Amino acid sequence: MTLQSNIIPVFVILPLSGAFLTSILGRKLRWIPDILGAVTTFLAFIFSLLAIRVVNISGTLIYSVGAWRPPVGIAMVMDGLTVFMLVTVNLVACAIAVYAINYMEKFTSKWKFYTLFLLVLAGMNGVVVTGDIFNLFVFLEIASVASYALVAFGTERHELEAAFKYAVMSTVGSLFVLLGIVLIYAYTSTLNMADIASVILAKGPKNIVSMISVLFIMGFGLKAALVPFHAWLPDAHPSAPAPISAMLSGVLIKSLGIYALCRIFYNVLGMTSSVSSLLMFMGALSMVVGVFLAIGQWDFKRLLAYHSISQIGYVVLGIGLGTPLGILGGLFHLFNHSIFKSLLFLNSGAVEYATGTRDLQRMGGLASRMPVTGTTSFFASMSIAGIPPFNGFWSKLIIILAAVQAGRLGYAFWAVLASLLTLASFMKVMKYAFLGTLKEQWNRIKEVPIFMKLSMSALAIVCLLGGALLLSGIKDSFLDKASDVLSEGTRYSALIAKGDIFEK
Amino acid sequence: MSREREQGMTVIVKTITRLTVGLILLYGIYILSHGHVSPGGGFAGGVIIALSFVHLMLAYGKEVALGKLPKAATFFFESMGALLFLGIALFGFTSGYFFLNFISKGEPFRLFSAGIIPLCNIAISLKVGAGLFAIFIALVLLRFESENKE
Numbered sequence: 054m055t056l057q058s059n060i061i062p063v064f065v066i067l068p069l070s071g072a073f074l075t076s077i078l079g080r081k082l083r084w085i086p087d088i089l090g091a092v093t094t095f096l097a098f099i100f101s102l103l104a105i106r107v108v109n110i111s112g113t114l115i116y117s118v119g120a121w122r123p124p125v126g127i128a129m130v131m132d133g134l135t136v137f138m139l140v141t142v143n144l145v146a147c148a149i150a151v152y153a154i155n156y157m158e159k160f161t162s163k164w165k166f167y168t169l170f171l172l173v174l175a176g177m178n179g180v181v182v183t184g185d186i187f188n189l190f191v192f193l194e195i196a197s198v199a200s201y202a203l204v205a206f207g208t209e210r211h212e213l214e215a216a217f218k219y220a221v222m223s224t225v226g227s228l229f230v231l232l233g234i235v236l237i238y239a240y241t242s243t244l245n246m247a248d249i250a251s252v253i254l255a256k257g258p259k260n261i262v263s264m265i266s267v268l269f270i271m272g273f274g275l276k277a278a279l280v281p282f283h284a285w286l287p288d289a290h291p292s293a294p295a296p297i298s299a300m301l302s303g304v305l306i307k308s309l310g311i312y313a314l315c316r317i318f319y320n321v322l323g324m325t326s327s328v329s330s331l332l333m334f335m336g337a338l339s340m341v342v343g344v345f346l347a348i349g350q351w352d353f354k355r356l357l358a359y360h361s362i363s364q365i366g367y368v369v370l371g372i373g374l375g376t377p378l379g380i381l382g383g384l385f386h387l388f389n390h391s392i393f394k395s396l397l398f399l400n401s402g403a404v405e406y407a408t409g410t411r412d413l414q415r416m417g418g419l420a421s422r423m424p425v426t427g428t429t430s431f432f433a434s435m436s437i438a439g440i441p442p443f444n445g446f447w448s449k450l451i452i453i454l455a456a457v458q459a460g461r462l463g464y465a466f467w468a469v470l471a472s473l474l475t476l477a478s479f480m481k482v483m484k485y486a487f488l489g490t491l492k493e494q495w496n497r498i499k500e501v502p503i504f505m506k507l508s509m510s511a512l513a514i515v516c517l518l519g520g521a522l523l524l525s526g527i528k529d530s531f532l533d534k535a536s537d538v539l540s541e542g543t544r545y546s547a548l549i550a551k552g553d554i555f556e557k
Numbered sequence: 558m559s560r561e562r563e564q565g566m567t568v569i570v571k572t573i574t575r576l577t578v579g580l581i582l583l584y585g586i587y588i589l590s591h592g593h594v595s596p597g598g599g600f601a602g603g604v605i606i607a608l609s610f611v612h613l614m615l616a617y618g619k620e621v622a623l624g625k626l627p628k629a630a631t632f633f634f635e636s637m638g639a640l641l642f643l644g645i646a647l648f649g650f651t652s653g654y655f656f657l658n659f660i661s662k663g664e665p666f667r668l669f670s671a672g673i674i675p676l677c678n679i680a681i682s683l684k685v686g687a688g689l690f691a692i693f694i695a696l697v698l699l700r701f702e703s704e705n706k707e
Contacts (some may be wrong), residue, residue, distance in 0.1 A: 057651075066643065066646075118656045
């Protein structure tokens with residue numbers, strides 16, 4: 054145990070204490086929730102930036118909770134991938150918390166929103182930092198259960214329906230995960246992820262491992278909304294208030310779905326060629342199906358929700374390729390997608406805040422009345438469509454290059470096609486919502502308040518400069534560290550074991 | 558119809574409830590305080606404590622039960638339970654670790670033993686008991702509202 058590793062539990066402690074303090078104090082003092090929400094998420098973001106440096110200096114860190122040594126006790130692990138996810142999650146959460154200060158004014162109980170929001174954040178950070186597979190399930194459920202309530206936050210008829218559908222589907226996913234964990238425990242007699250990896254390596258491949266793989270693909274696939282497990286997402290994500298849609302689409306499906314999927318398949322069970330080709334196939338399928346479903350939508354947020362499915366497909370395709378370049382592209386696209394998709398949802402929230410509608414056909418020319426929203430939304434649209442120099446271009450380029458390099462020309466073709474269709478559908482958004490002539494009825498609308506503008510502009514700047522993460526100095530310490538963890542595969546367990554000996 | 562329900566059930570049920578409700582509460586506290594030496598613990602104890610209030614509400618109607626444990630107090634206890642648990646975990650940092658059992662463990666199978674575990678049980682029971690009762694209140698209030706609409 055080194056001094057630096059004390060930073061690891063902070064990511065769970067901060068949002069949890071923020072959540073419950075908000076629920077005690079925020080009921081009476083109306084200014085408390087705003088302050089606590091913004092300050093906790095900002096602190097968590099600062100700590101995650103600090104963690105980049107800490108991991109760069111001292112390598113993989115392990116924290117044994119309650120001084121119980123792994124594999125008996127619960128371990129928290131911080132390596133390159135963890136830090137990468139922490140930065141993504143907390144950056145988006147911080148922007149959303151600031152945005153919600155103004156946006157959530159129209160709802161009566163802001164403290165409930167912030168309590169649930171911080172609980173989701175605690176769950177996501179927990180999933181990312183934990184090194185214990187059952188603990189992962191617990192944090193997964195914390196984040197999921199809080200997000201059911203957030204989807205139903207408006208308590209209108211369709212919101213409750215969407216929340217119920219989401220709750221049922223997502224619980225089924227969690228049960229698959231739980232069953233997988235039960236079988237793993239029966240087979241290996243341990244719950245520590247590094248220990249599981251070494252036991253499976255020693256026992257050799259058995260049929261039970263394939264069974265567990267199938268269960269995890271179904272469970273985490275449901276959480277990540279891969280086609281054919283995507284049915285809940287187009288209902289759940291548009292129904293929630295805009296900051297929550299941004300949270301759900303931006304980071305929740307990634308930290309609960311994609312992160313857990315790749316951590317378990319690469320580092321714990323070990324990647325096999327069949328799992329890899331299955332992931333690539335599902336990725337390509339989500340990519341194409343998602344974009345075809347999206348292009349015909351007229352509801353702004355529903356269109357964005359279908360695009361989430363499509364973009365998640367890119368991430369899974371990249372990670373499923375299994376080559377270092379593919380993994381790098383997949384993870385980079387994960388980061389970029391978090392930024393531009395949350396920005397797009399925040400834009401749709403801003404439009405709804407000003408005009409009260411989500412129907413693209415009723416909008417038009419809004420950019421002249423809402424310059425900040427129009428500009429940031431242009432940035433995000435170009436980013437998601439993969440136009441240089443925005444960040445989405447670079448990550449899509451890497452994924453397509455990696456597919457060509459690995460000899461998967463078919464997948465590369467589908468990736469290009471989906472990108473073109475994405476461009477077409479965001480041309481439609483820009484044309485109908487922001488460009489063109491201003492309709493009579495929107496003559497009086499005003500630009501959104503200051504905090505909403507602030508957070509949208511911050512995310513737009515990250516969209517514009519995101520490509521800079523590929524510059525050699527920054528890439529070495531951030532993206533490469535993350536993709537190395539996955540490329541090393543089951544050597545993960547050896548690293549953790551080494552850390553453990555070092556600790557004594 | 559709803560007026561009758563508010564006043565509670567028949568005199569037989571009320572009498573039995575009056576005799577048993579204290580015992581149920583005490584049993585909950587017993588389960589909770591012996592959580593570290595026998596089966597049970599914070600969750601089970603908390604559920605039984607919540608059930609004693611639910612019992613009161615079923616027999617006497619919601620005014621009486623909410624008089625004993627108002628809604629605001631329920632919400633306060635719920636958040637307080639979570640914060641206490643987190644606080645106990647944080648106190649572990651005084652000796653260097655999150656969730657460290659920093660109090661002396663004492664002799665096994667005694668009531669005052671096992672360090673922070675009984676304290677954790679108390680925090681959990683606050684959270685679970687108040688949470689369960691709050692869920693029950695929410696369901697009951699929702700039902701009255703839907704009846705009023707009809």
